[in-house]
Amino acid sequence: MAKIVFRFDIDSHKCIRDGVPILLRVAAHYGIRFTFYVNVGKAISRLDTLCSLCAKRRSEEENIKMLSAKQKLGIKDYFYAAMVNPSLDRYRENIRAIAQSGSELGLHGGMNHSHWYTHALHWSYEQVKKDLKGALDKMQRVLPDYIPQGFAAPGFVTNDVIGQALQDMGFQYLSNWHENHAAVIRKECGGIPDVGVNLCGEPGGVAFWEYAAASEWTDQQTLEVFMDMVNTHDEVVVFDHPYFVALQKVKSLEIIIETLLKEGHQIITLRELALER
């Protein structure tokens, strides 16, 4: 039987405000736990317009199957994100609800999701630590007892300096890489385990349900792709974003969970997969 991890990255206000409550209800309904990584800062920086243009060009040039931010967020929330750009620690009740639910709550970057995605690769050790410290402080103002354990880098942007800074900050494991269908999902970075995502869209490490939507798969086709992976791999880590899967693909998610449970597979957190062997 396979071990399955559902990893959800909280990038935007729509993820934490609208997506998370739905996913927590799904987890409670089935008696399972998900793994959430939250960015407690702002979703975008002023460079975001430029980045999204680059992302669009990248998706066109490299034939990456993904949806645009406008398609995913909807026009109203796209402009809310662009104009208001709220810091996500504003949604403190929903962050606390994750912690109280028993699902895992890790960090997803530092003080600004888009800033990490665009620049972190070239930051010094001190810059990485400063950004992480800011995020950890914000998190601990929401959850005073919060202890860093898991970390997932925005856009999978990481290097050895980042790994070292994360280890020195007390993080115990990372989830900083993707490779669809990877048989071995444990690597090491800065002396701690780095467990990748092995069920996503490639090229580009596209979120699973987003890739399914961009590929125009039916729920049945999505289930078949998922179960094909589960039946050929001992450990499966799938990722998406709460607002997308919860608001657009929750039926597909439920069908998959029901099938996994019926067939006796184990749904665990990424922390458990990384640290408890």
Ligand SMILES: [Zn+2]
């Ligand atoms: Zn992200």
